[in-house]
Amino acid sequence: MPGRGNLLWTGFGVLALVFLLSPLALVVFFSFAENQNATFPAGGATLHWYGVLFDDPDFWKALGNSAIVTLTVGLVSMVVGTAAAMTLARTRPALANALIGVITLPIMLPPLVLALALATGYSSLGLPLGLGTVIPSHVVFTQPFVILVVHAQMASFNMAVVDSARDLGAGPWTIFRTVILPIIRPTLIGATLMAMAVSLDDFIITYFTIGGGMTLPTMIWGMLRKALDPSINALGALVLVATVGTSLIALRLTRYRG
Amino acid sequence: MSGPLLRLDTISKTYRDVTAVHPLDLEVGRGDFLALLGPSGCGKTTLLRMIGGFLPPTTGRVEIEGRDVTALGPEKRNTNMVFQGYGLFPHMTVAQNIGYGPKIAGRDPEQIDLDVVRMLNLVHLNAVADRLPAALSGGQQQRVALARALVMRPAILLLDEPLAALDLKLRKAMQDELKALHKAIGGTFIFVTHDQGEAIDLANRIVIMEAGRIVQQGTPEDVYRRPASRFVASFVGDANMLPARRVGAEVAIGGGRLPAPGVDGDVLVVIRPDDVTLDATCPIGLDGTLAECRFMGPYQRLTVTLADGTQVIVHRPSGADAAPLPGVGDAVRLGLPPAACSVVAP
């Protein structure tokens, strides 16, 4: 009976989704709930916790830091990732695959190991920890996304288009600007947003490399260690919306093949 | 200027361990419509890309208008190419595609607009000027690629299998259009094709390549009527090849003699099916039996089996005034006009 089998699978799927998503839903739910302790009964709906959060100067500091890190990391990953992908596209396949293996190593490593390695590296170089160390650390594990996605597109890129542009008198930079870039732009923006989403909600690497400062995820960590304050749910909900939002846009854009 | 427009001097290309083009010389005159003809993999594209500057030759020199351009890239050569698959810019409209080269060249914007319109008129694309390439038919894309190259007023237009992607009917129409275009602008075209019919129809000169070498060049009539080798004979058009022997610079066949300078030994006598007659008065005659007769529309295709088992194909016009045919199984005598026979190595 295929009907019953289907029903079973559907039921199982729904359960799995509920299980996976319910903590997220609870965070959002309690960010609007009156109950001090974030337990049921929740009480009425309120924006009180968002108010508390917005009154906290630490929040604005963390938000500012997160914005600086995310935007810089996005920009740098985009430029570095694209340049690397363009170079790889011109390298012979065997070597290119080997290089991709090395470049993508940071996302294969356990984040804790990577964080430890970076922190040790900075301290042995005598670099003071801060945003200046967080940003390159993030780039180490965000640029593989850009490289992989852009390289995949370049592999299927119609090189006759590049030959045509050359034939019509364009130099390498003009070809990149007027032909390659417009064609890969949606992919590039998608990959950059993906890198930004990963950077925005990173905790471990940031925690190990930021020293005394705070970004939104490390602020959440700090709040968790103090009294349970429901404004943490408001903050969580905001980070959730920002990350999921950028990821969704990124997915849409990278799936687009112009 | 005197001298050829394009001169290739002992040009060759070796990729790692494969020699795609063996050292060869070639001259192309102003106004030529030259076909590089040969089977797939014989090095046509490689040769064309060396002329266009996309591939550095392994040996030799490329001269255009008397100037050595061997070291120059395509952006610095007075040539333009229509690529296999066209390579149109997918994010630009037809007009923007055509205007790309002039814009890079820094032509005056008003002049560019005029040039683009002139090109759109030339290739009949005014109605689709604002469309993206993806919204065009194969034939229209082909014409955009042509216009985009021609707007640069190249000394030589290079075309790589320009019609291969089109269906048969469109291909015929585009052949006519290409010929008209060549006439209208009076340029020099070099195109690559593996289709001998296309080469014969379009070109005023055909260069036949086999395994990276030029094996014959001449007018379409030259290469068709006087093939220099067995390969050319079988590659260009249909050919009957009759084994014979050369003795003392002569080949004896069917009671006649063909003058054929060369060393003594086995040879093949080549004759086209449309040159073979049923005329018994011909000085060279071969006796055989009519094995098959097929109606092909404009002509009839007869298969005649000779005494030694060799089959000879004969094409006869099937018009109303064509002479009545013998029946299948009847004895026939084939006439081979000596002027239509070529002698090649076996």
Ligand SMILES: Nc1ncnc2c1ncn2[C@@H]1O[C@H](COP(=O)(O)OP(=O)(O)O)[C@@H](O)[C@H]1O
């Ligand atoms: N980039 C390349 N690297 C190695 N071999 C190549 C390359 N391009 C072409 N070849 C080889 O050179 C020969 C001629 O190729 P090509 O010029 O494309 O022939 P054609 O256009 O007549 O089909 C072929 O054997 C092909 O495999």
Ligand SMILES: [Mg+2]
């Ligand atoms: Mg080719």
